[in-house]
Amino acid sequence: xxxxxxxxxxxxxxxxxxxxxxxxxxxxxxxxxxxxxxxxxxxxxxxxxxxxxxxxxxxxxxxxxxxxxxxxxxxxxxxxxxxxxxxxxxxxxxxxxxxxxxxxxxxxxxx
Numbered sequence: 409x410x411x412x413x414x415x416x417x418x419x420x421x422x423x424x425x426x427x428x429x430x431x432x433x434x435x436x437x438x439x440x441x442x443x444x445x446x447x448x449x450x451x452x453x454x455x456x457x458x459x460x461x462x463x464x465x466x467x468x469x470x471x472x473x474x475x476x477x478x479x480x481x482x483x484x485x486x487x488x489x490x491x492x493x494x495x496x497x498x499x500x501x502x503x504x505x506x507x508x509x510x511x512x513x514x515x516x517x518x519x
Contacts, residue, residue, distance in 0.1 A: 413487035413514070414477065420487055420514050429483045429511040434475025438468045439502045465505075469493060472507035485511035 413420065472493070480488050491509035498504055 414473075414491055414509070415487070415489055416491050418490055420489065422517055423487070423514040424517055425487075425489070425512045425514050427513040429480075429485050429513065431508060432476050432479040432483065432485070432488060432511040433506060433508040434472040434477070434479060435504060435506045436468050436471045436475065437498065437502065437504050438464060468495075468503070468505040469507065472505045476507040476509065480509075480511040483511050485513060487512050487514045 419425070476488065476491070488509040488511055491507065494506045494508070496504045496506075
């Protein structure tokens with residue numbers, strides 16, 4: 409499936425949704441390492457963007473997205489609509505990241 413066929417909207421301009429295949433999701437659980445906490449703490453002392461945590465969050469979101477896309481591929485979807493992210497702290501230093509949406513089959517509209 410192409411990344412361009414994954415959207416937060418409820419429709420795909422230029423396409424007709426022909427079948428809904430249901431919910432698809434990707435989930436990952438990440439923890440901060442002792443080293444990451446140390447360097448993150450140092451960066452926090454100086455303020456601004458804490459890049460080590462930014463990278464960790466981006467990696468978790470990317471992994472959850474890829475898992476959702478793989479789930480959609482398993483169902484034979486050609487697109488995923490209404491994509492959302494959610495994150496939950498399971499315990500201090502341990503975060504669940506969920507990416508979910510609706511898998512659909514879509515066909516291009518004839519011009």
